[in-house]
Amino acid sequence: MAKITPRAQDYSKWYLDIINHAKLADYAPVKGCMVIRPNGYAIWEKMQAALDKMFKETGHVNAYFPMFIPEHFMQKEAEHVEGFAPEVAVVTHGGGKKLDEPLVIRPTSETIIWSMYKNWIQSYRDLPMLINQWANVVRWEMRTRLFLRTTEFLWQEGHTAHATPEEAEEETMKMLNVYATFAEEHMAVPVIKGRKSESEKFAGAVTTYCIEAMMQDTKALQAGTSHNLGQNFSKAFEVTFQDRDGQLKHPHSTSWGVSTRLIGALIMAHSDDKGLILPPRLATVQVVIVPIGRSEEEWNSVCEVADGIRKELAALGVGVKLDDDQKQKPGWKFAEYELLGIPLRMEIGPRDVESKQVMVARRDTGEKASIAMAELSEQIPALLASIQQGIYDKAKAFRDAHIFNASTYDELKAIINADQGWVRAGWNGSAEVEAKIKEETKATIRCIPFEQPENLGTCVYSGEPAKYEVLFAKAY
Amino acid sequence: MAKITPRAQDYSKWYLDIINHAKLADYAPVKGCMVIRPNGYAIWEKMQAALDKMFKETGHVNAYFPMFIPEHFMQKEAEHVEGFAPEVAVVTHGGGKKLDEPLVIRPTSETIIWSMYKNWIQSYRDLPMLINQWANVVRWEMRTRLFLRTTEFLWQEGHTAHATPEEAEEETMKMLNVYATFAEEHMAVPVIKGRKSESEKFAGAVTTYCIEAMMQDTKALQAGTSHNLGQNFSKAFEVTFQDRDGQLKHPHSTSWGVSTRLIGALIMAHSDDKGLILPPRLATVQVVIVPIGRSEEEWNSVCEVADGIRKELAALGVGVKLDDDQKQKPGWKFAEYELLGIPLRMEIGPRDVESKQVMVARRDTGEKASIAMAELSEQIPALLASIQQGIYDKAKAFRDAHIFNASTYDELKAIINADQGWVRAGWNGSAEVEAKIKEETKATIRCIPFEQPENLGTCVYSGEPAKYEVLFAKAY
Numbered sequence: 001m002a003k004i005t006p007r008a009q010d011y012s013k014w015y016l017d018i019i020n021h022a023k024l025a026d027y028a029p030v031k032g033c034m035v036i037r038p039n040g041y042a043i044w045e046k047m048q049a050a051l052d053k054m055f056k057e058t059g060h061v062n063a064y065f066p067m068f069i070p071e072h073f074m075q076k077e078a079e080h081v082e083g084f085a086p087e088v089a090v091v092t093h094g095g096g097k098k099l100d101e102p103l104v105i106r107p108t109s110e111t112i113i114w115s116m117y118k119n120w121i122q123s124y125r126d127l128p129m130l131i132n133q134w135a136n137v138v139r140w141e142m143r144t145r146l147f148l149r150t151t152e153f154l155w156q157e158g159h160t161a162h163a164t165p166e167e168a169e170e171e172t173m174k175m176l177n178v179y180a181t182f183a184e185e186h187m188a189v190p191v192i193k194g195r196k197s198e199s200e201k202f203a204g205a206v207t208t209y210c211i212e213a214m215m216q217d218t219k220a221l222q223a224g225t226s227h228n229l230g231q232n233f234s235k236a237f238e239v240t241f242q243d244r245d246g247q248l249k250h251p252h253s254t255s256w257g258v259s260t261r262l263i264g265a266l267i268m269a270h271s272d273d274k275g276l277i278l279p280p281r282l283a284t285v286q287v288v289i290v291p292i293g294r295s296e297e298e299w300n301s302v303c304e305v306a307d308g309i310r311k312e313l314a315a316l317g318v319g320v321k322l323d324d325d326q327k328q329k330p331g332w333k334f335a336e337y338e339l340l341g342i343p344l345r346m347e348i349g350p351r352d353v354e355s356k357q358v359m360v361a362r363r364d365t366g367e368k369a370s371i372a373m374a375e376l377s378e379q380i381p382a383l384l385a386s387i388q389q390g391i392y393d394k395a396k397a398f399r400d401a402h403i404f405n406a407s408t409y410d411e412l413k414a415i416i417n418a419d420q421g422w423v424r425a426g427w428n429g430s431a432e433v434e435a436k437i438k439e440e441t442k443a444t445i446r447c448i449p450f451e452q453p454e455n456l457g458t459c460v461y462s463g464e465p466a467k468y469e470v471l472f473a474k475a476y
Numbered sequence: 477m478a479k480i481t482p483r484a485q486d487y488s489k490w491y492l493d494i495i496n497h498a499k500l501a502d503y504a505p506v507k508g509c510m511v512i513r514p515n516g517y518a519i520w521e522k523m524q525a526a527l528d529k530m531f532k533e534t535g536h537v538n539a540y541f542p543m544f545i546p547e548h549f550m551q552k553e554a555e556h557v558e559g560f561a562p563e564v565a566v567v568t569h570g571g572g573k574k575l576d577e578p579l580v581i582r583p584t585s586e587t588i589i590w591s592m593y594k595n596w597i598q599s600y601r602d603l604p605m606l607i608n609q610w611a612n613v614v615r616w617e618m619r620t621r622l623f624l625r626t627t628e629f630l631w632q633e634g635h636t637a638h639a640t641p642e643e644a645e646e647e648t649m650k651m652l653n654v655y656a657t658f659a660e661e662h663m664a665v666p667v668i669k670g671r672k673s674e675s676e677k678f679a680g681a682v683t684t685y686c687i688e689a690m691m692q693d694t695k696a697l698q699a700g701t702s703h704n705l706g707q708n709f710s711k712a713f714e715v716t717f718q719d720r721d722g723q724l725k726h727p728h729s730t731s732w733g734v735s736t737r738l739i740g741a742l743i744m745a746h747s748d749d750k751g752l753i754l755p756p757r758l759a760t761v762q763v764v765i766v767p768i769g770r771s772e773e774e775w776n777s778v779c780e781v782a783d784g785i786r787k788e789l790a791a792l793g794v795g796v797k798l799d800d801d802q803k804q805k806p807g808w809k810f811a812e813y814e815l816l817g818i819p820l821r822m823e824i825g826p827r828d829v830e831s832k833q834v835m836v837a838r839r840d841t842g843e844k845a846s847i848a849m850a851e852l853s854e855q856i857p858a859l860l861a862s863i864q865q866g867i868y869d870k871a872k873a874f875r876d877a878h879i880f881n882a883s884t885y886d887e888l889k890a891i892i893n894a895d896q897g898w899v900r901a902g903w904n905g906s907a908e909v910e911a912k913i914k915e916e917t918k919a920t921i922r923c924i925p926f927e928q929p930e931n932l933g934t935c936v937y938s939g940e941p942a943k944y945e946v947l948f949a950k951a952y
Contacts, residue, residue, distance in 0.1 A: 028542045029549070029591050030579060038537035038607060045538060063517045066509035066628050067612060068565075073505070086572055089544075091581070093566040094627075095616030103506060105567070105581075115505050131514060136543060136612065140571030151570075152542050 004339075006273045011217045016146065018267055022276045022340055025146045025263075032144040032151035036260065039340065040147075043263050044154065046282045048134065050186050051156065051258070054178045060130045060158060065112050067135070068103040073111040076236040080110065083203020087139040089151075105138040110204060110229070110255060113159045114237040121161060121251060124243050128171070129161040129251075137259075147264030148221075148476050155259035161234070161251040163243060168252035172228040175256040176209045179224035187262065188279040188392035189213045189269045190399055191223055192471065194447030199431055202255075206230035212446045212471065214399040215268040218421040220446045220473040223265050226256035264476075269395050270364075276341030277364055279391050280384040286319040287380060288342045290333050292349040299326070305353050309346070309376060316377055318384070338363060343387050344380070364391050403471070409437075409461050412472060416441045422473040426466025428459035437461055443472040480815075482749045487693045492622065494743055498752045498816055501622045501739075508620040508627035512736065515816065516623075519739050520630065522758045524610065526662050527632065527734070530654050536606045536634060541588050543611070544579040549587040552712040556586065559679020563615040565627075581614045586680060586705070586731055589635045590713040597637060597727060599718050604647070605637040605727075623740030624697075624952050631735035637710070637727040639719060644728035648704040651732040652685045655700035663738065664755040664868035665689045665745045666875055667699055668947065670923030675907055678731075682706035688922045688947065690875040691744040694897040696922045696949035699741050702732035740952075745871050746840075752817030753840055755867050756860040762795040763856060764818045766809050768825040775802070781829050785822070785852060792853055794860070814839060819863050820856070840867050879947070885913075885937050888948060892917045898949040902942025904935035913937055919948040 004021060005013040019025050024040030027033075036044065052062070068091065075081045084107045091103040106112065113131070121129060134156050144150050158175060162168040176193060183191045191211035201208035205227035213223045234240075234250040243249050270277040280286045291306045293299035303324050313320040321342075323333055330347070337345055347359040358376070361368045364387050371379045402421030406412040412423045427433065427445065438444050448468045456466040480497060481489040495501050500516035503509075512520065528538070544567065551557045560583045567579040582588065589607070597605060610632050620626050634651060638644040652669060659667045667687035677684035681703035689699045710716075710726040719725050746753040756762045767782045769775035779800050789796040797818075799809055806823070813821055823835040834852070837844045840863050847855045878897030882888040888899045903909065903921065914920050924944045932942040 026592060026595070028544075029546055029588070030542055030544045033542035033544055035542065035592055036540040038539045041539045042537070044540075061514035061518070062521060063514045064512040064520075064630060066504045066506055066511065068504075068506045068509055068628065070505055088570075089567045089579075090569040091565045092568045093578075094564075095618070096562055102569075103565075112505070116502060116511055119502070142571070152544065154540060 004273055004275060007216060014273070015264075015268060018271055018276055019146050024267070024276075027146070030151070032141055034146055034150040034152070036154070040263055042284045043266065043278070043282055044260055046284065047182075047186070047262060048156075050281070051178075051182055052134075054182060055132050055156075055158065058174060058178060060132045060160075063131050063133055064135070065106075065109050065116065065133060067106045067137075069106055069109075069112045071102045071104050073115060074104055076111065077204050077232055079232075080204035080236075084108065084139075087141070089138045089140055106135070107137055107139045108255070108257075109133065109135070109137075109157055110159065110233050111237070114233040114239060114253075117161055117234075117251075118237050118239045121239055121241050123241055124163050127161055127163045127241060127251060128167060130158075130171075131160065132156055132158040145264075145476075147267070148261050153260050155257050157255060157257040160254045161239075162253065163241070163249070163251065165230070165252045168230070168254050169228055172207070172209060172226045172254045172256070175254070176211065176224070176226040179226065179256070179258060180211050182258075183211055183213065183223050184392065186279065186281045187266055187269070188281075188388055188395060189223065189265060190392065190396040192447065192449055194449040194471070196225075196447060197431070197434055197445045197470075199434055200445065202227045204229060204232055206232065210447050212473075213265055213269060214395075214402060214422065214473075215265070215476065216398070217268075218402045218419060218473075220422060220471075220475040221261075221265050221268070222446070222475065223262060224256070224258040227254060229253040229255060270391055271341065274335075275339030277391065278341035278343060280343045280388045283341070283343050284319050285321045285342050286384055287313060287321070287344045287346055288333075288337050289320065289322045289346045289348065290330055290337075291322070291324055292330050292347060298350045302348055302350060302353055305373075306348050309348070309358070309373065312377060313380060316381065318380060334361075344383060362387055364394070406460055407457065412437070412443075412460050413441055416443045416472065416474065419474070422446070422471050423460075424469060424471055425460035426457045427468050427470045428462050428464045429467035430459075430462070433459065433461045437472065441472075442474050444475055446471045446473050446475060480749055480751060483692060490749070491740075491744060494747055494752055495622050500743070500752075503622070506627070508617055510622055510626040510628070512630070516739060518760045519742065519754070519758055520736055522760065523658075523662070523738060524632075526757070527654075527658055528610075530658060531608050531632075531634065534650060534654060536608045536636075539607050539609055540611070541585050541592065541609060543582045543613075545582055545585075545588045547578045547580050549591060550580055552587065553680050553708055555708075556680035556712075560584065560615075563617070565614045565616055582611070583613055583615045584731070584733075585609065585611070585613075585633055586635065586709050587713075590709040590715060590729075593637055593710075593727075594713050594715045597715055597717050600639050600720050603637055603639045603717060603727060604643060606634075606647075607636065608632055608634040621740075621952075623743070624737050629736050631733050633731060633733040636730045637715075638729065639717070639725070639727065641706070641728045644706070644730050645704055648683070648685060648702045648730045648732070651730070652687065652700070652702040655702065655732070655734060656687050658734075659687055659689065659699050660868065662755065662757045663742055663745070664757075664864055664871060665699065665741060666868065666872040668923065668925055670925040670947070672701075672923060673907070673910055673921045673946075675910060676921065678703045680705060680708055682708065686923050688949075689741055689745060690871075690878060690898065690949075691741070691952065692874070693744075694878045694895060694949075696898060696947075696951040697737075697741050697744070698922070698951065699738060700732070700734040703730060705729040705731060746867055747817065750811075751815030753867065754817035754819060756819045756864045759817070759819055760795050761797045761818050762860055763789060763797070763820045763822055764809075764813050765796065765798045765822045765824065766806055766813075767798070767800060768806050768823060774826045778824050778826060778829055781849075782824050785824070785834070785849065788853060789856060792857065794856060810837075820859060838863055838866075840870070882936055883933065888913070888919075888936050889917055892919045892948065892950065895950070898922070898947050899936075900945060900947055901936035902933045903944050903946045904938050904940045905943035906935075906938070909935065909937045913948065917948075918950050920951055922947045922949050922951060
């Protein structure tokens, strides 16, 4: 049986053990790259389906832009090139020949997309342009960690163009809210919405908004970002449209993305020392049925009933698997499905068949209960909903218990240095103060939360009047 | 209004005009690359959904492997490197530094996947391994054409490992049949299943099977391939498993793929001089409702009824759009939706509201009919099914009318040179003969069809006894 290092012993090892034993991902032959194995990819497919639906419901359409970007495109937006140039992979040869101009593999697609928008946007009638892309991107990383930071990763990137700054800001916030809803309602991960400081914002953005989540080691993880890009890219790529008033104007734009790092967030937020814990809405198999029987006769009659239940649940839209493999014993299967994070296990033995009931065990709490077969179509969906909510509530209680107010820098340092959690504190808005705190504690400003107190108090570092209340934390 | 060059005037121009005016794709700034625009990508999403469902129903799971392949991997399988080395794009720099070993961007993923299978396959219990990947690939092409041949394209590639050669062969055929079913039942494109000659098979395969489709200019298009790779890759990557008998053996493998070139095939197979013709099963919008009314009062009452019909059809699962934009006139809309290939147009005016009926027009035949509103939920799905079948039947009749038997080389040349269609003829199996015919006529052996006649006759070129009956054609 898979041996998982307990969290208390070595959190990093625990994380990698889960990924390894649950076969979620593997290291690739190329340094920093990752193979997403079928069990991990199934989670991504569920995430994609839910997000894609939300994108379409908010009026977006999908497209695909090339991954090759002419090197000089990257240089058109000054901050963008400064941020991304050091991390790009470069194609210099194609078809056996040296290329006239090297091609950058997209680290993000603003430049290639705006080079196309130049052709597609002429009039206010062409706006808003609301396009999303599901794609792979490459950022050359020195220190990598499966799912959380890899050289190549999968993501979606929305790129929109609008006639007015107000519409662009509305779009930026709308998509941040889509991400927050997805994180909380599908991933069961509570998030705090806020704005990034100048030093932490996207290279090329006017404003970056984010959702921040707490992992079980109390570190923060940025789970999604939505950028208001102003007219930076429309100006850099000379995109104009004729507005209703006949004037030529540059469109206002946004971009927003989440990536396969969300799988890492999901693992770190919920799992335990037995393995993965999947929220039902992201589990392909939500219920696994394990039949139990000694004699061939017992086995056959149990499996027949179990298969009936499988069909009944499948017809309700429940993701259900009947594990009728006779080579493995029930105890082995129990441990295996706990490792894989299947939300609900159902056991059926000969006596259950007789008494027309089944035993179910929740993955999140370990609680067991018996349910009458006649009530399964009502009880199972209710139990899955209860698990989904229970996982969220637990993560939220954990997070809320690990955010501390600090009014002095000593307090902040004590909390951060002891890895107790996040610190909520006043900040005077100075980039110097932010840099000092980062240098001295390794904690960064995760965000300036949208919810601000009425009385801001003083800056935790300088003692000056605070401009914002912010969240400090070490982060992935 | 968009002006499309008629097929009869310039077939290539007609194809590009449709792509351009229907906004399916656009040229990218990098030579040979393509942007798939939202209207084109929506077709790909429909294709993906249908294929992915079929892959899962046949027991496959999805995963994601890195696009970077260490250069020396490509050299492990002799025929593979010979076939693909001339077309690869090479990354030589990453993160600002020259790499120790250049990285090839996957032209196909056999090598990277088999390097991972080496770790994942130990025992017969790990087999079969049935993995598919949806990904972008790069093949450096000199002559490109939107959708049909581009430097980067999107595809799926299945890679499976089996304990026995029989299972591998069964899998290869199973997936070829999945492709044929998809082409015929979803794309409404009839295909001929067969085997490739040695010179046309995949670099690294023992046998390549294919489905071949005829376009409206009578050229052939290879719409999907399924390869039996034997033990070529398991040996090259030293992958072994312990079989039931305790012996160490190399697994047998397959790979199979279809790509975004299918969108090109779809356009070329069905469309006409007015624009795209989409089979209903691949159309996101299957029915577009165009309300007609002069006064504001008329308009409002018509739209109210139209919206009720929209909801009724949507509830049935029909892809339906109500175009209640008042800025464009009905005539403009009719032409626009014909250009976009929407299978069914529904017109509703004030008199229709009164008489409780609507007018519908089929995109494929142009036929119009009036339908009582009370019968829409029955009639519309039936009409869509009839359009799907009608498009297929038309394509099949066209194809069958353009395949000719030739018993002499002069006959073959006359048909091919006049671009009359495909030639069915005997072949002695000689690679020399195949090469000669290709050189002299530009026609290649598209496949050795599974269906072979009882009496083979003689080789069309050499006059020797034929080994097979084959199909000769010029191809995309």
